[in-house]
Amino acid sequence: MIFNTTLLCEMVSNGIFTGAMYALMALGFSLIWGILNLFNFGHGGLYMCGAYLTWVLVSKLGMNLILSIFLTFIIMFLMGILIEVLLIRPLGKYRGRDEWMMGTVVVTLMVAIFFEAGALSIFGGNFKTLPSLVNKVLQIGSFRLSYQMVISFALAVFLILVMWRFLKSTKSGLAMQAMSQENQGAQMVGINPSFIYILTFGISAAFAGTAGSLLAPIYNIYPGVGWQAFGKAFVVVMIGGLGSISGTIYAGFFLGLMESFSNIFISVKWTPVISFIVMIFVLLVRPKGLFGIKEG
């Protein structure tokens, strides 16, 4: 293999791009774990749902891609609220007991299966692709970068920054952080838990769906696409440290870069194995995650 700057640039740009997507996916997953104390197995299903929603909005209803991404964000937010109110809330009385874990695992798994089966019966099993917003390619020397990737990346970073500001400087965001640090203490100072749960689920679903819709013009869409994304979110959250927001973002970029390097230097086939081995190693050396610093 000839190693040159073009290849290096391509690896780095690909890595940063996928990293931003991983971070976007994993943020919602991490938030739900931190605040509701449940493993959301439906996260991949929500991702797939967002991708199909954008596909319908763009290619069936003929909307603008950017507009439909924001519509997806809003619809997925409402979907998350619906899931929380209809399915997670009835289990709330078991919170902190064994039944809570069993109930939420099965319910969220079934949400994912429901979405997958629904997509399969409505849209069929074949691959769907979206037309890119801009078909041009940015060319610097022999290094090529499609504008679509740049736009998706910019939107993802914008969303992550909005989320960051929301968590750090608004009242609801601070309340969410308080809930994830100490549930009962937060309730004692007057934070309404059911409002925070709804908000968390909504935001998490919205971010998963938006990650799906940002990737829709670049990768294929099919009903089982969510599981892969879910596996990645899992790994990212673990490398970054459960419940840590900044750790999740760093770990997203770290995993994206690592995978893009291992795709080139080792083999595409063995990349998932390598990322899992890295994750297991990280967990054994630093069980709190690579960037797992308790956020104040």
Next chain:
Amino acid sequence: MQFYQLHPFLLHKSSSPRNVATLFVALMLGIFPLFIKDPHVIHLMILWLVWSIVATSWAVVLGFLGIFHFAQIAFFGIGAYASALLTMKTGLSPWLGIISGGFAAAMISLGLSLPALRLRGPYIAVVSLGFSECIRISTSNLEFTGAELGIWGTAPLWQGCGKMGFYYAMLGVFIIVLGFLYSLLTSKYGLALRAIKQSQISSDSIGIQIYKMKISFFFLSAFFAGVSGGLYVHYMSGVSPEIYNISHMIDIMVMGLVGGLNTIFGPMVGAAIVFFSLENLRIIQDFRFMVYALVMILIMVFKPDGLYSLINYFFRFADQYSMRHFKKKVETHTH
């Protein structure tokens, strides 16, 4: 979430409602193929027995140790692959192949459990998910496991054993596994496991070796999963990496959780419900999985400790009745 406390009298009396019901179910399972000779039904029953063993072996680890993990399907697949490879490459008898498949799965489980069981709750789940993905990808990429195609053409258990022979062999293994687990979990060992689940610190302080107990029980669970994998591969006459698919692991989890964890017979009930609802919903074709998901959501929202607890209500009632009967008898004797 505790075992329903039985009165010592009922625990040891052979005609207590539970024992009678268990014997009755075992007898029904034993004689039913004599009346229903439909090969499709027997096929379904065989698969139900296989998945019941796997689901039980997964659920006892969660129910008695509180360890939630995703690696059971990997152990199942390793057992299947090891048994198939051994019997085909060395001409070993399938029975020895199945047992060595179980041991292969159990030995490989040490590779996961030795490092991972030092971690806490959610981390074990993730490490085991990674582990089973690694096993899946390695199996579908390596040459000697037949890559994507898998291994086909394994021998049946004995020459000319039809579906019926398989059914009885499977039922025998199933009863041995359940009986073994039952006697183990009601023994001192099982008490120690439950103590660990309730409080690690206090069980540590009374001298239970937590780490050793966890590793050994995990080893046992992987062994049973491997054995049922071996049975499966000899029944289906082959295996492919598709077996490691996460959807099978989801099925196992749903069987265990819907049936109920803190009993040995719960996952069996769950497996029956999952298996036969998926099978009978074939008439509605495309919407099969949607209806299935809705049914499971409804079950879990209303009965998050599993369906077996419903059966337990009945037994509690029957126990009370037979206790009252017993007391009356004692009173008439003493007067």
